[in-house]
Amino acid sequence: MYCRHCGKELNENADYCTSCGVATTKGNAYCAKCGSEVDKEAEVCPSCGSSLKKGAGAKKSKLVAGLLGIFLGCFGIHRFYLGYTTIGLVQLLVSVVLGIFTCGISTALVSLWGFIEGVLVLCGTVITTDGDGNELE
Template identity: 50%
Template structure:
């Protein structure tokens, strides 16, 4: 039996990924899909990367806006759990 005092993982309903980290990665490296890869959303991360390449970098605005929205509204990780606040 484990002692809850020494529990290392967040509760089952909350992601172990941080909203702040995901948002900042989206703002700084969003054109490469890094924020979405961090969150475990590989499909959207690949799409952001492809759109940025196909549009010669112009599609990077998608990742930038996505990062801002993650910071404001939060988001969910690849398993559908809400990102933690810190």
């Protein structure tokens, strides 16, 4: 890992740069993965292709997302957790609003949808990244 502020090579588990003292989650001048200089507005490193977005590295839990999908899938909670807010909203609306008009049929369908997604997340297939493209752990 490299300091995103000054580009110095750091220990993988470092919280702060030993050279400039800036937190490893901060800075936007260098790629944390390959250490090459990047534009501060860049979202992806042109050298190695890794995501440069803020919060990259704060990985979301496969287990949490999977369980949320299985138990609260009908509200799209797992989608909100993973940062897929659009799909989460669709699931929530279809489940709650449409559920009122369909006597709960759409709620049941979304529950099944969320349940399957939860299982897929837990298995590490199909859904392997969050809304920002960060791998789940």
